[in-house]
Structures are given as C-alpha cells and as structure tokens.
Amino acid sequence: xxxxxxxxxxxxxxxxxxxxxxxxxxxxxxxxxxxxxxxxxxxxxxxxxxxxxxxxxxxxxxxxxxxxxxxxxxxxxxxxxxxxxxxxxxxxxxxxxxxxxxxxxxxxxxxxxxxxxxxxxxxxxxxxxxxxxxxxxxxxxxxxxxxxxxxxxxxxxxxxxxxxxxxxxxxxxxxxxxxxxxxxxxxxxxxxxxxxxxxxxxxxxxxxxxxxxxxxxxxxxxxxxxxxxxxxxxxxxxxxxxxxxxxxxxxxxxxxxxxxxxxxxxxxxxxxxxxxxxxxxxxxxxxxxxxxxxxxxxxxxxxxxxxxxxxxxxxxxxxxxxxxxxxxxxxxxxxxxxxxxxxxxxxxxxxxxxxxxxxxxxxxxxxxxxxxxxxxxxxxxxxxxxxxxxxxxxxxxxxxxxxxxxxxxxxxxxxxxxxxxxxxxxxxxxxxxxxxxxxxxxxxxxxxxxxxxxxxxxxxxxxxxxxxxxxxxxxxxxxxxxxxx
Amino acid sequence: xxxxxxxxxxxxxxxxxxxxxxxxxxxxxxxxxxxxxxxxxxxxxxxxxxxxxxxxxxxxxxxxxxxxxxxxxxxxxxxxxxxxxxxxxxxxxxxxxxxxxxxxxxxxxxxxxxxxxxxxxxxxxxxxxxxxxxxxxxxxxxxxxxxxxxxxxxxxxxxxxxxxxxxxxxxxxxxxxxxxxxxxxxxxxxxxxxxxxxxxxxxxxxxxxxxxxx
Numbered sequence: 191x192x193x194x195x196x197x198x199x200x201x202x203x204x205x206x207x208x209x210x211x212x213x214x215x216x217x218x219x220x221x222x223x224x225x226x227x228x229x230x231x232x233x234x235x236x237x238x239x240x241x242x243x244x245x246x247x248x249x250x251x252x253x254x255x256x257x258x259x260x261x262x263x264x265x266x267x268x269x270x271x272x273x274x275x276x277x278x279x280x281x282x283x284x285x286x287x288x289x290x291x292x293x294x295x296x297x298x299x300x301x302x303x304x305x306x307x308x309x310x311x312x313x314x315x316x317x318x319x320x321x322x323x324x325x326x327x328x329x330x331x332x333x334x335x336x337x338x339x340x341x342x343x344x345x346x347x348x349x350x351x352x353x354x355x356x357x358x359x360x361x362x363x364x365x366x367x368x369x370x371x372x373x374x375x376x377x378x379x380x381x382x383x384x385x386x387x388x389x390x391x392x393x394x395x396x397x398x399x400x401x402x403x404x405x406x407x408x409x410x411x412x413x414x415x416x417x418x419x420x421x422x423x424x425x426x427x428x429x430x431x432x433x434x435x436x437x438x439x440x441x442x443x444x445x446x447x448x449x450x451x452x453x454x455x456x457x458x459x460x461x462x463x464x465x466x467x468x469x470x471x472x473x474x475x476x477x478x479x480x481x482x483x484x485x486x487x488x489x490x491x492x493x494x495x496x497x498x499x500x501x502x503x504x505x506x507x508x509x510x511x512x513x514x515x516x517x518x519x520x521x522x523x524x525x526x527x528x529x530x531x532x533x534x535x536x537x538x539x540x541x542x543x544x545x546x547x548x549x550x551x552x553x554x555x556x557x558x559x560x561x562x563x564x565x566x567x568x569x570x571x572x573x574x575x576x577x578x579x580x581x582x583x584x585x586x587x588x589x590x591x592x593x594x595x596x597x598x599x600x601x602x603x604x605x606x607x608x609x610x611x612x613x614x615x616x617x618x619x620x621x622x623x624x625x626x627x628x629x630x631x632x633x634x635x636x637x638x639x640x641x642x643x644x645x646x647x648x649x650x651x652x653x654x655x656x657x658x659x660x661x662x663x664x665x666x667x668x669x670x671x672x673x674x675x
Numbered sequence: 676x677x678x679x680x681x682x683x684x685x686x687x688x689x690x691x692x693x694x695x696x697x698x699x700x701x702x703x704x705x706x707x708x709x710x711x712x713x714x715x716x717x718x719x720x721x722x723x724x725x726x727x728x729x730x731x732x733x734x735x736x737x738x739x740x741x742x743x744x745x746x747x748x749x750x751x752x753x754x755x756x757x758x759x760x761x762x763x764x765x766x767x768x769x770x771x772x773x774x775x776x777x778x779x780x781x782x783x784x785x786x787x788x789x790x791x792x793x794x795x796x797x798x799x800x801x802x803x804x805x806x807x808x809x810x811x812x813x814x815x816x817x818x819x820x821x822x823x824x825x826x827x828x829x830x831x832x833x834x835x836x837x838x839x840x841x842x843x844x845x846x847x848x849x850x851x852x853x854x855x856x857x858x859x860x861x862x863x864x865x866x867x868x869x870x871x872x873x874x875x876x877x878x879x880x881x882x883x884x885x886x887x888x889x
Contacts, residue, residue, distance in 0.1 A: 325848045332856050339863065344870045351863045355819055358856050359810055362830055365849075366803070369830070373792075373837040 195254045198243075200236035201268050201316070204229040205275070205309035209302045216298025223283055226301050230276045233312060237268045241662075250668050251382075259318035259381045261672070262665030266517065267315045267445055269662070270524055274437035275308040277528060277641045282430040284635035285535055286340075289542075290428060293340060303336045304434065311438060315445060318380045320368050323449070324361075327442050331357050331410065334439050337431040338423050349422035356419040357409060364406025364446065367399045381449055385674040388453045400454035400461045404468070407451065411443025413502055414472040417495050424491035425544060429535025432487065436494055436527035444498075444520055448505050452513070453674040455506035465506040466589070470597045472499030477607035485544050486537070489615055490530050493570060493608045497523050500601055504585040507592055514667045515584030521659065522569070522578040522652070528645035529566035530612075533559050536642065537619070540632045549619055554632035560620040562642045567616050569649050571609025577652035577659075676716065680798040683709045684774050687802060687825050691809045692767050696817050697754050700745045703824060707738035710828060713795055714835060721793070725843050726835070733831075736850055741824060744861045748817050751868040757815040766812055773808050777801045792836050799832025816867065820860050827853055 208229030216222035240260055244252055251261040279301065286297065293300075310330035317323045332354060339350035371379045374395055375387045388396060405416065412420035420440075424432050447465075455462040476496025483489045501523060504516030536559040538544060541552035565576075572582035582605060589598040652659055686706035693699045711734045718726025759766055781797040789796070806826030813819055834841060834849075 321845050322848075325845070325852055328852050329855065332852065332859060335859050335863075339866075342866065344867070344874070347863055347867045347870065351816060351860070351867065354856065354859055354863070355823060359807070359823055359826060362826055365830055366833065369834055369837055373789075 195252075195258075197236055198240045198252075198254070198258075198260065198316075201233045201240070201272070202309045202312040204232040204236065205305045205312065209305035209309060212298055212305060213302040216301060217295075222298045222301040223279065226279045226305055227276065229305060230272055230279065230308070233308070234269070234272045234276075237265055237272060237312075241265050241269075244665065245661075250665065250672050253318070253382065256380065257318055257322075258316045260316050261669030262662065262667070263445070263448060263517070263669045264315040266521070266662050266666045267441065268312050270441065270521060271308055271311050271315075271438045274434060274524060274528065275304060277532075277644060278304060278430045278434045280637050281433070281532060281535065281641040282428075284637050285430050285539060286428055289539060290340060293342070296340075300337065300340060303333055306330075307334050307337075307434075307439070311442060314442065318382055320371070320379045320381065320384070320450075323381070323446075324365055324368055327410075327446065328358070328361055330442065331361070331439060334435065337434065338427040340428055340431065341426070345422075346426040349419075349426035353419040353423045356416075360409025360416055361406050363402045363409075364450075367402030367406065367450070370395065370399045370402065381673065384450065385453055385456075388457055388674070393458070396454060396458060397460060400451060400458065401464075403446070403450045403454070404461075404465060407443045407446040408468065408502070409443070410446060411440050411498055411502065412495060413443075413468065413498055414475050414495060415468075417472070417476075420495060421488050421491040424494070424531075425485050425487035429487075429531050429538060432531045432535075433528050436531060437524040440498070441520065441524065444501055444505065447502060448513075448516075448670055449673075452505055452670055456508055456674045462506045462508075462592075466503045466594050466597050469499040469503035470600045472496060472502070473597075473600050473604040474499075477604040477611070480608065480611050484546055486534050486546055486549065486615060486619075487531070487544050489611060490527070490534065493612060494523070494527055496604050496608055497526075497570065499604070500582065500585050503594075503597055503601075504588060507588050509588055509591060510667055510671065511584055512588030512592070513670055514663055515581050515588055517663050517666050518656075518659070519578065519581035519585060521663070522576075522581050522649070525645050525648045525652070526566055526569050526578060529562055529569070529642060529649060532638070532642040532645065533563040533566060536634050536638055539634065539638065546615060546618065550622055553619060556632050556634065558634065558639045558642065560616070562646050563616050563620070564613075565646050565649065567609060567612035569653075570605070570612055572605045573609075575653050576649055577656065578649075579653060580656055676713070676794055679709050679713055680778075680795065683713070683798055684778060684801060684805070687805060687828075688770055688774055690821055690825065691805065691813075691818075692763075692770050694756050694763070695754055696749055696756055696815070697746070699756075699818070699821055700742050700749075703745070703821065704738055704742050707733065707741070707828070710832065711738055713798075713832075717793055717795065717835060717839065721839055723839050726839065728843055729835070729846050732847065732850055736854060737828065737831075740854070741857060744857055745817065745820060745824075748820070748861045748864040748868075750865060751872045756813075756818055759813045759815070759818070761812045769808065769812075770805070773805050774801060777804050793839060794836070795832050796836040799829045799836055802826070802829030802832060805829075816864050820857065820864070823860070824857070 208225050212222045307330045310326045314326035335350045335354045339346045409416040473496050476492050480489050480492035501519050504512050569576040569578045572578045586598045686702050689702035690699045714730040778801040781800045806822045809822035
C-alpha cells in the first residue's frame with residue numbers, strides 16, 4: 191500500500207497534533223508560540239505540496255480513496271486559513287499578554303484552541319463525504335467560542351452564548367438538507383458526485399434542500415437576516431480572535447455555499463434569485479447599520495456583513511467571471527478585515543477602549559496604525575490599486591451580465607457607504623485636534639506592526655500584480671465548475 | 676408506537692412550557708428515555724443491530740448526561756423561567772397547535788409523499804419544528820438550550836427514520852458534536868449566572884452603603 195498521499199494530510203494533522211501538545215505542555219515559556227508556528231508552517235508546506243501535485247494532474251482534483259477530495263477551492267481555503275492562523279498567533283503574542291493579563295494561566299488553551307479550530311477547518315476543506323464535512327465544520331465553529339469568551343466578562347459571555355446557540359441551531363438546517371439529499375440519493379453524497387445528485391433531484395426536493403442549505407450556511411457566514419451573532423462576537427472577542435473569526439471561521443460558511451448552493455443555482459434559477467436578493471439585503475443593510483454604531487469594532491463588523499453579501503451573490507452566478515470574482519473577493523475580504531481589525535487591536539492596545547468617543551480623547555500618535563486603517567478603509571471602498579477593486583468590478587460585471595442590474599447598483603452604492611463610514615471614523619480618530627495626539631507618540635510592539643503590515647502589503651501587491659493569485663483562483667473556479675457542470 | 680410518539684411530544688411540551696426550569700429539565704428525562712425505547716424498537720423490528728448501539732448511546736448522552744448538565748446550569752439562579760417574548764397562555768396555545776396540528780399534517784405529508792420512511796419521521800419533524808418555535812419564542816438561556824436539545828432530538832429521529840442504516844461512526848460523531856455544544860452552552864450559562872450574582876451583590880452593597888450614609 192502506497193503512502194505517497196500522507197504528506198498532504200499534514201495540513202490538518204499538524205495543527206491538530208500541535209493543539210494537543212500545546213494544551214499539555216504549553217504553560218512553559220515560548221512553547222505554545224513556537225509549537226503553533228512550526229505546526230502552521232508544516233501545514234502550509236503540506237498545502238503547497240498538494241498544490242504542486244494538483245497543477246501536475248490534468249484532472250483539476252485529487253482524490254484519496256473515497257475520504258478526501260482536494261481541488262483548487264480546498265487548497266485556496268486551506269492556504270487562507272493557515273495564513274490567517276499564522277498572523278493571529280504572531281499578533282497574539284504581544285497583544286493578549288498585555289490586554290488580557292488577567293488570563294495568563296489560560297494562554298496555552300487559547301493557542302491550543304486556535305490550532306484545534308484550524309485543524310478541523312483544514313480537515314473540512316478536503317473531506318469528500320458531506321456528513322463528515324458537516325461534522326468537522328461544526329466542531330471547528332463550536333470550539334471557537336472559547337476564543338470569543340476569552341475575556342470572561344459579562345458582555346463576552348453573552349456574545350459567546352449568542353454565537354454558539356445561533357450557529358448551532360442555524361447549521362442544523364444544513365444537516366437537515368444533507369439528510370434529505372442522502373435520503374433521495376440513496377447513498378452517501380460526496381463532493382465529487384454532488385453535481386449529479388442535484389441534477390437527479392425532483393424539483394420540489396431540490397428547492398427545499400437548497401433552502402435548508404441557504405439558512406444553514408448564511409447563518410454560519412453571518413449574512414443578514416441570520417447575522418445576529420456576528421456584531422457582538424466580533425466586538426467582544428480579542429482583536430486577534432476577531433481576525434480569526436472574520437478571516438477563517440466565517441469563510442467556512444462560504445465554503446459550504448460553494449459546495450452545495452452553487453450547484454443548486456446552476457440548475458434552478460429561483461435559488462440564484464433568492465441568494466442574490468438576500469445578499470443584496472446584506473450589502474445594503476450592513477452598510478446602513480454600520481452608520482449608527484459608536485463601537486469601532488461593530489462598525490467594521492457591519493461593513494464586513496455588507497461585503498460578505500458581494501461574495502455570496504457572486505458564488506451563485508453561473509458564469510466563470512462571477513465565481514472567479516467571488517473567490518477573489520473572499521481572499522480580499524480576509525485581507526481587508528485583517529488590516530482593519532489588527533489596526534483596531536493596536537488602538538485598543540494603546541487606549542484600552544473600543545468606543546470612538548473615548549478613543550478620541552485617549553489616542554496618541556501611531557503612524558503605522560493610522561496609515562493601515564486608511565489603506566484598509568480605501569480598500570473596502572474598492573479603490574483602484576487595491577485588490578478589492580478588481581474583485582468588486584468582476585462581481586459587478588458578472589451580476590450585470592446575468593441581468594441583476596439592481597444588485598450591481600446596490601453593490602456599488604453599499605461600497606460607497608462603507609468607505610464613507612470607515613473614512614469618517616478614521617478621520618475622527620486620527621485627524622482631530624487633540625493635544626495628546628499631536629505631542630505624544632505610542633510605540634507598538636514590532637510583531638503587531640509586522641502582522642498588520644503583512645496584510646497591507648498583500649492588499650497592495652494583489653492589487654498591482656494580481657497575476658500572483660490568478661492561478662490559484664482560476665484553479666478554484668474551475669474546481670467548482672467541474673463539480674456542477 | 677403511535678402512543679410513544681405522542682408521549683414524546685407531550686413531554687417536549689412540558690419541557691418547553693413549564694415555568695419551573697427544574698421541572699422542564701426533568702421532563703426531558705422521560706422524553707429522552709422514550710426516544711431510546713423507539714430507537715431500540717426500530718432496530719429490533721427492522722433488524723438493524725447498529726441501532727441498539729445508538730440506543731445505548733442515546734440512553735447515556737440524552738437521558739442521563741444532558742439532564743445532569745442542564746441541572747448544573749440552574750446553579751446560582753432562580754428556578755423560574757425569564758418571561759418569554761410571547762405571553763405564557765398564548766405560548767401554551769401555540770405549542771398545542773404546533774404539536775397537534777403539525778404532527779397531523781406531517782403524518783399526511785409522510786403517507787402521501789414519502790411512505791417508505793420509518794414511522795418516527797413525523798415525530799422527528801414535529802420535534803424539529805416545535806423546538807424551533809420554542810427557540811424563537813423563549814428568552815431564558817436554559818430554555819433556549821432546552822429548545823436546542825429538542826431540535827437536536829428531532830434531527831436525530833429524522834436521521835434514524837430516513838437513513839436507518841447510517842454508519843455508526845457518523846452517528847457517534849454527530850452525538851459528540853452535540854455533547855461539545857451542550858458542554859459549552861452550560862459552561863457559559865454557569866459563568867453568566869455567576870456574573871449576575873456578583874453584580875447583584877455589588878448593587879446590594881452599594882445601596883446598603885448609601886443608606887448608611889443617609
């Protein structure tokens with residue numbers, strides 16, 4: 191029996207194993223950080239190895255028995271989660287040791303949970319059986335609640351409760367959808383055969399299952415009207431965890447959408463209309479709700495909901511351009527949220543508050559943070575030279591091409607609203623006449639500036655040289671189209 | 676079997692609508708025990724030995740472990756439910772409507788469209804719908820966990836009735852997920868109760884000191 195495929199599995203084995211080691215021995219100095227970083231590097235190496243095998247193969251996918259199915263989408267999601275996890279671990283090192291000093295005894299559990307969640311996510315991205323995918327996806331979401339309630343104050347506990355109960359109940363709808371598919375198909379539904387199963391379904395059953403999947407994965411992604419958990423969870427968790435939630439955990443919802451609902455939209459136009467309508471509501475109301483917030487993290491959370499509407503609407507389009515734009519925006523969304531939430535983390539680190547009115551009086555000069563926040567805000571607005579410009583414009587044209595003119599107008603309008611609210615916030619914080627802001631300078635730990643800088647660099651490089659990421663996105667798009675066409 | 680299904684629905688009604696949380700949680704024990712009985716009977720009648728294992732697992736997890744964990748959530752708090760968003764008499768009436776008419780309609784749907792599924796299907800789907808109704812109408816954290824429990828039991832029943840030969844591994848993994856979720860939920864409830872108690876004590880102390888100053 192050949193074990194050539196074993197290195198491919200390190201993408202989830204390394205984080206899972208390291209999680210156990212960190213949990214058991216992580217109390218000693220630097221063990222938790224070093225083990226976590228080594229495990230993530232191993233996972234990135236494993237994903238890269240898999241990528242090189244995939245590009246050599248002419249089938250656009252790799253199958254390991256009936257258990258694993260790896261295509262471009264799996265690998266792009268894995269790389270994204272690994273990168274986010276690496277940045278979060280590096281950022282957490284100085285951030286939580288100051289801001290959450292009262293929880294020093296539990297830092298090793300914090301790192302262990304990040305690794306465990308990363309491991310389950312990476313496992314979910316390559317599993318072929320939809321039941322198993324659901325189990326890995328749900329486990330990774332459930333355990334992330336520990337990170338949300340890490341502060342253990344009243345607000346964070348409430349946010350954690352809301353997160354776990356809403357996510358669990360919502361995601362049970364998608365389990366019901368899976369059960370229905372299994373019952374009709376009479377066999378296990380796999381990622382590799384889901385396209386054929388969907389085509390063979392009676393119309394009513396197909397629409398019902400698609401509805402169940404939409405409820406489940408929209409809740410997971412945090413789109414309106416299933417978003418109730420998201421603003422509180424984002425604002426009450428540590429900023430490093432917020433990046434993990436926005437950049438990795440919510441992306442599982444989109445992965446689920448791309449693996450199931452996209453297939454239904456290929457065969458039934460009603461599904462496409464429903465998803466695009468709900469996404470347009472998310473785009474518009476996310477931006478509108480952001481206006482009334484006084485908590486800087488909640489503003490970004492609502493802006494994030496608005497942007498996630500772009501991704502969801504693009505993923506159900508039948509065209510190559512639509513899905514390509516959706517996946518590209520998925521990556522950009524992760525990077526933009528990384529920039530913004532890390533910058534906010536630095537502000538909280540310096541001022542100890544999330545409320546804009548309090549920050550205004552407490553803030554000192556922090557040029558790297560100010561620049562990063564402005565860049566992140568402009569990128570959210572889809573300004574030229576940033577990667578989000580290309581992805582937004584791709585989604586705009588794809589929506590137009592398929593006759594969703596109103597949605598494309600809402601997209602542009604909500605982008606405009608988003609950039610206005612973020613720039614207004616940035617200006618009120620960094621461009622105000624404050625004696626403290628003019629005279630005193632706050633120096634941030636190197637790792638915090640470095641991690642924010644990494645995301646900023648990605649945002650600019652992918653905007654100027656998008657050719658770097660095109661092959662990955664192209665492969666992922668072809669992977670999705672191959673399954674459903 | 677029909678009697679057992681109606682009894683399961685009756686106990687879920689008690690769990691959902693009782694004002695005393697302790698009574699609600701205790702109602703989940705006969706509810707879960709009857710589920711165990713049904714799973715065992717389905718396994719016996721349809722010659723699926725794997726379901727015996729699932730019945731034992733259900734007995735341990737759903738009938739014993741879960742109520743014990745939920746009772747722990749009552750620590751440091753009043754045993755009366757926080758006022759729900761729908762008034763109590765109306766909620767009772769709605770529950771009866773959802774459970775009786777819902778069950779009746781699901782039975783008709785089942786016999787006309789999917790007659791081959793096992794009879795527990797109607798009970799499972801009714802539990803799912805009823806659990807969801809409770810979830811959106813209740814504001815008490817423990818009641819929300821109870822409604823999640825009922826939804827989960829409904830899904831469990833649906834899986835057994837639609838896919839009775841589901842591999843044990845998947846059933847066990849789903850149950851594991853369920854345990855982890857309930858563990859976290861109960862942990863959060865206990866911690867929140869502690870915080871509320873601390874706040875009350877603080878308020879009491881403050882008002883006492885103000886009174887003594889006056």
